[in-house]
Amino acid sequence: MDLTPLNKYMMKSVNDSEFQLIKQLIYHQTGIFLNDHKKTMVANRLRNRLNTLGFRSYKRYYDYVTKEPSGRHELSECINCLTTNETFFFRHNEQIEYLIEYLLPQLRNQNKPNQKIRIWSAGCSSGEEPYSIAISLDKKFNQKELDQIEIIASDINKTMIDHAKAGIYSPYALQQMPEYDQNKYFYQNSKNEQYHIIEKIKKRVHFYRHNILDTFHQGLFDVIICRNVFIYFDKKSKEMALQKILPHLRAKGFLIIGFAESLFDQKLHFMYIKPTIYRRLET
């Protein structure tokens, strides 16, 4: 293979000190803890950015992102490259069913009449999770009832939020949906390759780019669903994220996490309901 000098250099992997710099940067910005075995992944995922910008080393790229005013925008691109966004429609649907069958009725009883039930999908990736909730609600409730429920969704990754807002998906994303629901809630373009979510569902979810280590200016929620986000954090950054999330959850509101995650170290604030489902204590 005939490699130009630049590309030849780019085939090199990130060295230890460069990896440590990038690892610390991502940890402080997002809470994501990159284990040392992620070195190759980091090198591979950032290589395109280095090539695009013409940097010959990861250190030069790091300096650009952290020290130069014009590199500020690149920080967001760097984060986009290093998040893991795996998701699909109706992933662990038993949690969504439990939310609708058991948690929403409890919230209806405890909220004031006409008080909207507010759900926040934090770390929603490309939107499959909040749209799955919107579809399940649509199947169960009439228009008047649906108008009493609000769904907000957020992710740090701007590319994912743009994807979510567009609402266009590959067959992979719909792998766990019955064909009847696929036909009811999606339409295909003339080439029949991509699935477009219907407008009625799309407009029920409001998407924002947001870092869960920052304050979210969207008020209080009755349910926060934050699944498969903390698995990429360490104990300290999970703690920091929870401190930011907690003030947004109403007393007696519910927090739903992923099956690989737990809140056993958060007994002060949460009551355990069942695996992955917690309720905020009143204090």
Ligand SMILES: C[S@@+](CC[C@H](N)C(=O)[O-])C[C@H]1O[C@@H](n2cnc3c(N)ncnc32)[C@H](O)[C@@H]1O
């Ligand atoms: C594996 S996906 C989970 C998607 C969905 N919740 C699910 O369970 O299918 C993890 C998401 O968390 C997001 N994420 C990671 N760190 C974040 C942070 N600090 N703030 C907001 N989102 C974050 C990533 O961008 C990614 O889209």
